[in-house]
């Protein structure tokens with residue numbers, strides 16, 4: 001897809017659907033407990049796939065590229081007594097780790113087998129009653145492993161006592177999980193590196209819980225970037241001033257580094273992003289530890305590259321096991337647009353800004369966030385984005401929404 005040279009139409013409003021992370025947690029909980037009613041669910045492919053897997057009760061479940069679906073369903077199917085499931089995914093999914101989660105589930109007594117390579121999907125899961133409750137899991141690979149166990153914790157015969165080993169990565173996603181558990185009436189105790197959940201005894205009189213999912217902050221990041229580059233006000237619906245999504249840190253990051261103000265209207269739950277401070281001067285360098293919000297790393301790199309602000313982002317050790325090796329993909333694509341970076345196992349640093357290459361197109365590596373983060377650059381420079389359909393994974397309406405707030409300059 002070639003993005004036509006365009007500029008932002010002032011004062012447009014966008015409605016992004018519910019957070020994919022919140023939606024996918026709630027879908028598992030809704031299936032485990034009868035009293036939960038969800039609204040503003042995400043329309044991301046990752047959510048649709050999870051929803052289908054839970055509804056259809058099929059023997060072979062293919063979650064394509066959806067990391068959360070893969071990880072959350074592993075625990076879910078492990079406790080579905082009498083049911084055997086083959087849980088598989090895309091070629092990339094077969095390279096994304098799951099070993100620490102499978103080990104923890106096996107330690108609890110689950111029956112899980114690897115069908116191809118040891119430590120990776122696909123899995124054969126034979127659902128069983130799980131009576132053990134204490135288990136250790138390393139916390140530095142993916143927080144999704146821990147969330148997966150926490151979501152089933154209150155359904156286990158004797159509850160769950162989880163000991164987290166090593167530095168916790170993507171911490172706000174765990175806090176999101178525990179907050180959602182609390183909201184749906186599941187008690188937990190989190191003391192230092194131990195999280196415990198008691199078995200939840202249900203009664204037929206359980207009150208209904210209506211949960212409206214806040215819209216997706218990771219998706220909002222692309223509008224922050226557009227606003228920083230195009231300097232027009234954009235409003236986004238259904239975002240709270242206080243959010244349980246860690247990526248809401250965007251507000252502070254874009255204010256301090258790109259001069260973007262976020263004004264929240266708590267009555268309508270709308271936020272307005274604008275570049276309003278003409279006295280704002282860009283920092284000499286943007287230095288941030290992004291371990292709490294890995295999904296916005298690409299947005300921040302590309303925004304800084306477009307504005308030619310030097311950057312140094314750390315805490316990114318998980319980026320190589322996401323939809324693609326994101327640090328490597330960034331290094332290659334940023335060079336095309338004239339930003340030379342150095343990457344390590346866990347960081348990315350700009351080292352020079354030079355002339356963009358000629359006749360380029362942006363490759364997306366089956367990674368939705370590569371496509372969406374480079375969109376602001378491609379709009380200004382009329383460039384092709386390869387395999388633009390990848391956005392479906394988290395934000396199927398992205399191109400439509402982008403078109404609605406921009407006008408063609410040709």
Ligand SMILES: O=C(O)C1=C[C@@H](OP(=O)(O)O)[C@@H](O)[C@H](O)C1
Pocket residue numbers: 020021022068141142143144147169170173294295318
């Ligand atoms: O729990 C979640 O919903 C997520 C956790 C994060 O993954 P890791 O914990 O693997 O970093 C994040 O990158 C992913 O997009 C969604």
Ligand SMILES: C=C(OP(=O)(O)O)C(=O)O
Pocket residue numbers: 046065066067068069295322323369394
């Ligand atoms: C990493 C992501 O998703 P997942 O791990 O759930 O595939 C993402 O959406 O950026």
